[in-house]
Amino acid sequence: MAQREEIGTGLLGPEARLDLLDGARLPTGRHGLPREVIVENQRARLMGAMVEVVSTHGFPIAVVERIASRAGVSRRTFYEQFSGREEAFHRTYDAEAGRLFDDAVRAAAGARDLAEAVGKGLGAVLGGLARDPAVAKLLIVEVLIVGPEALERRDAHMQRFAVLLEDAAITFLGAPLPRLTAEGLVGAIYDVIYKRVLAGETEDLEELRDDLLAFCLMQLRPSTDPGVG
Amino acid sequence: MRRAGQVAEPDIAAYQRVLDRVFARSRPLLRDAPTWQAALFASVRGCYAEMRSNPEALEMHFVTTGRDERVQRTRTAHRDRVLALLGDVRDDVPEPIQAEMALTMIHSTMCAHVAADEAPPALDDAEQTFATLLFNAVPDGD
Numbered sequence: 429m430a431q432r433e434e435i436g437t438g439l440l441g442p443e444a445r446l447d448l449l450d451g452a453r454l455p456t457g458r459h460g461l462p463r464e465v466i467v468e469n470q471r472a473r474l475m476g477a478m479v480e481v482v483s484t485h486g487f488p489i490a491v492v493e494r495i496a497s498r499a500g501v502s503r504r505t506f507y508e509q510f511s512g513r514e515e516a517f518h519r520t521y522d523a524e525a526g527r528l529f530d531d532a533v534r535a536a537a538g539a540r541d542l543a544e545a546v547g548k549g550l551g552a553v554l555g556g557l558a559r560d561p562a563v564a565k566l567l568i569v570e571v572l573i574v575g576p577e578a579l580e581r582r583d584a585h586m587q588r589f590a591v592l593l594e595d596a597a598i599t600f601l602g603a604p605l606p607r608l609t610a611e612g613l614v615g616a617i618y619d620v621i622y623k624r625v626l627a628g629e630t631e632d633l634e635e636l637r638d639d640l641l642a643f644c645l646m647q648l649r650p651s652t653d654p655g656v657g
Numbered sequence: 658m659r660r661a662g663q664v665a666e667p668d669i670a671a672y673q674r675v676l677d678r679v680f681a682r683s684r685p686l687l688r689d690a691p692t693w694q695a696a697l698f699a700s701v702r703g704c705y706a707e708m709r710s711n712p713e714a715l716e717m718h719f720v721t722t723g724r725d726e727r728v729q730r731t732r733t734a735h736r737d738r739v740l741a742l743l744g745d746v747r748d749d750v751p752e753p754i755q756a757e758m759a760l761t762m763i764h765s766t767m768c769a770h771v772a773a774d775e776a777p778p779a780l781d782d783a784e785q786t787f788a789t790l791l792f793n794a795v796p797d798g799d
Binding site: 569570572573576579583608609611612613614615616617618619620622623626636639640643647 | 723724725726729730733737752754755757758761762764765766768769770773790
């Protein structure tokens with residue numbers, strides 16, 4: 429399983445995240461570590477704790493005390509990093525959703541046709557969520573109950589995926605998609621994923637890839653390539 | 658527009674009652690259509706007609722659902738029971754994921770229309786969307 433270890437942005441992957449939270453801590457007292465290293469480590473721990481606490485207990489119960497405790501830092505340290513739990517959630521959401529988007533872009537780079545581009549992008553998203561059910565719960569389900577700003581961020585990230593689809597259509601089909609097609613597809617895929625995450629079937633998400641790809645291609649191709657699909 | 662976490666329990670209950678009416682009328686629509694695509698067309702048309710006559714339910718179904726976890730959960734459960742009913746009353750159903758994707762795509766596209774336009778689409782326009790998504794892009798069942 430691929431691990432991510434970009435501690436500065438809080439992106440760790442499930443095992444490394446738990447290692448960070450439950451493993452050896454930075455030395456205390458006079459250790460000579462630069463201040464920025466300590467701050468980055470604390471931030472990564474807090475964002476990792478946000479993922480763990482929200483996915484286990486739900487956002488309403490993810491109070492600052494609980495998040496700080498899970499991160500192994502004080503409430504004061506929490507408030508040195510974030511203005512409150514909403515901001516901590518937003519930062520964590522942006523980091524994880526951004527990581528998923530970047531993974532999709534990287535996976536689709538160099539694709540030779542629409543099927544390969546969409547298939548690899550879908551595979552990266554489904555695989556990323558399947559490998560980290562805690563992050564999937566935060567991104568797909570819990571974001572709905574945090575508040576308006578979280579929803580705006582969710583909408584913005586979904587729009588980025590829609591633009592990605594639109595760009596792929598222009599690149600490989602040579603024409604823009606009909607209005608709202610990409611938004612509709614991204615929303616539909618979100619709905620299908622939501623149901624599985626809610627049902628505790630996150631780890632099976634990758635099994636949907638081929639069916640979702642086939643459906644996407646049928647929706648993407650007819651208007652610009654009537655003879656296909 | 659409602660904000661996250663602001664939907665009151667009575668509003669959820671009222672929305673559920675509308676969905677229950679939609680579901681109660683779905684059986685003959687799903688059963689008597691010539692194909693499974695036509696069955697879903699009749700079902701979503703009936704659903705949208707019901708929603709248009711209940712503006713509060715329409716907003717819940719196409720706007721609030723993306724902003725409130727309980728509404729999303731309620732709508733997802735309704736979609737699942739419609740899909741289960743489709744499988745119960747027809748012999749020509751496709752792979753479950755195909756019918757599910759067809760319904761989610763229709764719903765998601767309608768959400769985008771409702772969000773982008775000043776008023777919810779007229780029934781005629783909505784029918785065109787349903788037909789395009791169901792008959793132009795979904796493969797025949799086995």
